[in-house]
Ligand SMILES: [Zn+2]
C-alpha cells in the first residue's frame with residue numbers, strides 16, 4: 001500500500017506529464033542554462049520548458065504549468081507582462097480543471113509580479129526616466145529569483 005502522500009505526489013507528476021504531452025511541450029533534460037532551471041523559463045519557439053524536475057507540491061506544479069502556459073498562450077507581439085498574465089491564467093485554469101486548489105501565496109506573488117511588470121512597461125512606454133526604469137528592472141530581477 002502506498003501512503004496517501006505518495007499517491008498525491010504521483011498524481012501531481014502525472015498531471016504535469018500529461019499536460020506536457022497534450023500540448024506537445026518537452027522538458028529540457030540538460031542544457032548550458034541549467035543554472036536558471038531553479039526559477040524556470042520557457043523556450044516558446046522550440047516548445048521546451050527549462051525547469052528543475054520534481055513536482056511534489058502544488059506550488060511546483062503551478063510553476064511547471066506556468067512555464068507550459070508560456071508555450072500554449074504565446075502570441076507574437078504580446079508584451080512581457082501580458083505573456084506572464086496569460087501563462088499564469090492558463091496555469092490556474094489547468095489546476096482548477098484537475099480540482100487542485102491553487103496555492104494562495106503563489107497566486108498573490110504572481111499578481112504582484114505581473115502588476116509591477118505592467119507598471120514598468122507603461123513607464124518605459126511613457127518615456128519616463130531611464131534611472132527609474134533601471135531601478136524597477138533590478139527589483140524584478142530580485143523578484144524573479146523568488147520565482148514568478
Ligand atoms: Zn535547460
Ligand SMILES: [Zn+2]
Nearest residue numbers: 066084087148
Ligand atoms: Zn513566466
